[in-house]
Amino acid sequence: MGNEHKPIDCEEVLRSLISYLDGELDKAATADIDHHLKHCRTCYSRAEFERHLTELSRKIGPSKAPAELRRRLARLVEGF
């Protein structure tokens, strides 16, 4: 039972890299890219860059709603 990977080129990786990083590819396509990234320094660096940028973007803005909004919503729902 060898690990069969469809060899894919950098073009193909580039095309589906974002979906790959967002966890939106099926198992086989994910494994193909995993395999490519292990052997291609440029695509690996690109993937790391995109991953890191996404991580930074995730932290944008406040993490919490203002306390006043929470109180306002609680009051609002009490009144329903």
Added chain:
Amino acid sequence: MKEQTARRQDGEAGGDRRRLFQARVLDLTDGLYRVALRLTRHESDAEELVAEAVAKAWAALDSLEDESRFRPWIFSVLINTFRSHCRRRGRELSLDDCQDDAGGEPDFSLFDKLHQPFLLWWSNPEQDFLNKLLGEDLQRAVDSLSECYRAVVVLVILEGCSYQEAADILAIPIGTVRSRVKRGRSLMQKALWMHAREAGIHTATSETEGEM
């Protein structure tokens, strides 16, 4: 429908229903506010939008068929409330029409701008660039997107929604989410690049290269 409305008015069961709704809403308030803030880009507008959406959600609670879908359901109410705000201001299609997209311009990639394959191994200009980025730079880049890209970027990147969840929330096909996420990231990177150049954050190698 009628039966459920009757149940809502019926004391004990109605109280349970309200308590459950309240608990779920308070659970999701942070996420609702974050999305509202990036859509409206103003704190007080965002608070108004969330409060209005919660009131609408309560009024439309009977349309929630599956309790486990509460999160995408209430986010879709928030989005629709925002849509009607835009409509009121005469900007009917802002959330659903990516017309302002820069034509057939190819995707912009910061990595392609920064990466230098022949540098010595300890030099990493793309990492240096990320290290210099501030939260406010990223926020400005997201806010610079037109609403139609911003909505998808905010749901998928900031809130971690799956493409399917974002598609359900925005009531658009999943393929549209896929392409807008890609294009939205590209436009965001271009905004970061332009800002970095204006602010002189990135000057090292870029000046000698041609413009995109």
